[in-house]
Amino acid sequence: MVFAVGRKNQLWVSLIEKALAKTYGNYAILKAGRTVEGLSTLTGSPTLSIDLEYVDLDRDSRNAALDIAIVHEAGHAVAAANSNVRVTGLGVFLFAIYPGAFTEVEPDQLERCSCAQRLRIFGAGIWHNIVLALLGVLILLLIPVLSLPFYSNSAGIVVVDVDPKSGLYGPTGLRAGHHIQRINQCEVRNASDWAACFGQIWETSRPHPAYQKGFLAQFKAVAQMTASNGHIIQDHSDGEVQCCNEFNVSNATHICFRYLAPLSADVQPSEGPSAEKQTTTPKPIFPKFPDFDAEFGVKSDGSALQHAQAVHLRRKRANLKMLRFLVTGQARPVLFIGYLDEPLHMVEVAELTPRFGLIPWWMPRVAELFARYLITLSLAMGILNAVPCYGLDGQFIGATVVDYFCQNWPLSVRKRMSNMLVTSGTVIFCSNILIGFARSLFNNH
Template identity: 25%
Template sequence: MHLHRIQLKRIKSLAASIPRSLFHLRVQTRAFNVHHDTISLRLASRNYLRTRKFLLMFYNTGSVLVIFGMFTAVALLVWTMVSLLSSTFLRVTAPDTSASLLKRAVEVTTRATTYSRVTHAVNPIIPGLTVPLKHLPLILLSLCISQIMHESGHAITAAIHRIPMLAAGASMTFMFPAAFVTLPSARVEELSSLDRLRVVTSGCFHNLTLWLILLAAGWSGIGQRILLVGYEDVFTRGLIVAHVEADSPLSMHLPVGSFLTTLDDLPLHSSRDAWSTYLLEPNPAVYKQGWCVDVSRLNGEHGTCCCVDTDSSTSSSCFVSFESTIEEYCTDPVPILSKMQNRCDSSTSCLESQSCIKPREDRDILRITVNNEGAGTEDERIVLWSGPRYEVWEQVQTTHLAPRFGIIPLGLPLVFADFFQYLKLTNLSLYLFNSLPLPALDGSQLLIILLEIVFTKWSHTPSTMIDIEALRTRGSRSYERRVQQVLRTFVLIGTCTLLGSCVMLGIIEWMIV
């Protein structure tokens, strides 16, 4: 998808352009040209000589990192194509042994086993398919910020090399925003190969720099400290329900703002990632105690269980003795698991007519302890969930930050966290994607400069002198130009083929899932 383009062509009109189509809107302005010229004059003066030298070293480092990013991006494309080929082959040739299973069952069993070894280096972000549709505004906002950061790199390096900026602007294709700066191509071509390398790679380097800054900010926890100004960390008390999917059965039982204290018998304050770990990892349920139940209520005989049948019409579930898993029973789990009393460590803790039991490990029953007020155990109640635990993680969002003031939204930290992740991802994506040797991207200009440096051995001269020298050395340089053109065409076609193959295989894999 083409989201960015640097325009290095002369333009006749710098006024706001009239859109040719409703699907493509474009506006540009010369309001920033004066500020750009001011920065360029200051960097050329002796008072800012050290600043200019520092910026040259800074963007020299960026050029090296963007060259590395170009090779890395191509390697990721190759890896993605190979992984897509292998996964598509496995899906097409795998026997259809799960035709009678439900869709969720196929996702849990087949994907977790057959395709667990297949990983893709690149996964697309598609609102409504791979990410929630409600995240679309966050994605577009992060994309706008990332592209402004990208274009600022080209503007700054142009100012360093005394190249005027003709215009700056933004465009909208369908719903995807893009930014651009327009530079005079003749002035750019007059630069040496290294200077042009700085101008071309500075945009990707800015995206990489912002990504590294965001990584450092996340590692330092500065965002958490800022949020604590208006929020209180209630991790020691449990987690707060921040959002529940509207079509989820849990929406009636887990109101927004209620406290969740335990999952089964696991306290949620035991670790920061207890919620995700317990719901996503296929570990046995944690039961520190059992329940005392009258033996007369336990149907079935020792060593057997009525729940071996797959009949979903019955409300009974399998239980085992808390002391020995060999003893199995079958009974209705709701009257037992919904109570917080009658807990036991062994049958000796119960009455003579009772037995200490717990749910069998293969039963998909989850106990969620809820406290609507967030304080005291007298208001606690139990919500039972029957089904895979990961579905609770998908349908319920929790947070450990409670607003200090009533006017502050409860879900703001989650929105901030999502936006932070998308901002990191868009900057990393622009750094890698724009460094690819593809037409209309920075990578194509980067490829031209690299081939020029390799074949001319760093001896590129300004374009005003090339015409004079070409009259004398036309025979020796024509062969080099042909080799460069052949190599450039080969790399561009190869990269386009890789990208097209990844898109086509991704669509095929999505259709056969």
């Protein structure tokens, strides 16, 4: 493929490329680009990319587009019926996989209508689109209120999507529908807390020359999983340590630490600015090592702990952050080592979490997405049809406006003015399409 790389779920990529090659003369002239750009070049019209990889999103887009088209054409039909103009046809059609609708009225009866009646008929679809967009705004505002009996907006966040390029993607990472309540020791109640926790973790884990930072855990829990020297493998290229082979566990689910041995009870810390006596409270230990409780803490060098069973764990690679995501319904947390901006920008979350187990997490998301489609597609269809361009409602609206304001002028003059208006609108409309297409090609290069 020269113009675009086609996947198994993309349609007509090779046919579009062949048509472009015929248009330009040969395949050698074609430049790399997206399939939607090539289709726009062939048709001379705006194109919409439908990615079949995201079937649910595309289904919502098609459903919203069909509803908007039906409401738009129904506006023409209702206005025609109110003006005693017979509607001869009303239906829907499918272009490729994208739906549309049409309305046909009796042309002779339409010509006998006054300019005000014709303007009402031609502009009814646009007004219906505006009303539908306002309805979408209302739905978008009411979703949090209507969802309160079944969803909570302060009990954590739910994962909507994870970028495949993220280290959190995969069977051992985060998945759509995961309900996160805590990151390390930071409680997450909503999307604001989700972002604030990363800032808090960054502030508390910044390196300091006089302090060691890591996780506090009970010594007897750590001792039973301490690797012997003969089973420790260190990668000298990046400093990563492998210590899991001795315990028959996977490196994908376990992480190696280096720990500081606790001071005995009779050893007192030396006096000085870096000396500090810390008190810790014994915490319960679960039977298996990966499940024991640990708290992130900051301890000064040479500090003494009141309880000898408490130790300070620190990672070998301090330049990366370790995150523990507490997921509802999972015995073990999801572990992540990397940069903080990765989960912040590559994991999409939502605030509404189900109050009951049988309620699907995605319902508010689908309703919100459908409302946004109603708003954007309705306004787009309304504005597009208002343009005085051939083939759009604006063509007939422009001619009607000319007839209304210039009704005393000769018919030939009025037709000439209408043609000039529609031609100018068509040229401006097509110029915008070409400018947008050229700009997209320039940005790609």
